[in-house]
């Protein structure tokens with residue numbers, strides 16, 4: 001990955017307390033896995049930013065290396081890589097996601 005791309009991703013992660021890399025947009029997710037995390041975050045009613053990896057192949061490939069995670073969605077909360085759809089569903093069901101999000105938004 002180029003230093004420029006790493007810097008671009010660093011900036012995105014830094015600027016957005018809750019950031020998701022998904023296929024499609026918040027309003028129109030293009031895959032069921034991406035849709036899962038969008039709906040979970042919508043149901044929590046928290047602000048979040050979404051990057052559509054289908055619209056940017058450089059980011060689509062680069063973020064896999066950056067996160068060391070090969071699939072989408074990818075979720076970052078407060079600069080920390082959380083995981084994908086399975087992990088988000090699990091955290092949500094355990095009530096841990098609500099907690100993480102509250103802590104992130106309060107900081």
Ligand SMILES: N[C@@H](CCC(=O)N[C@@H](CS)C(=O)NCC(=O)O)C(=O)O
Pocket residue numbers: 023031033060070071072073083084085086087
């Ligand atoms: N078990 C994964 C499912 C996600 C998944 O399998 N994503 C695939 C299909 S959308 C993917 O991103 N493949 C890599 C790519 O399309 O670049 C999760 O929990 O997030």
Ligand code: FES
Pocket residue numbers: 023030031032033
């Ligand atoms: S785009 Fe086919 S499974 Fe996600």
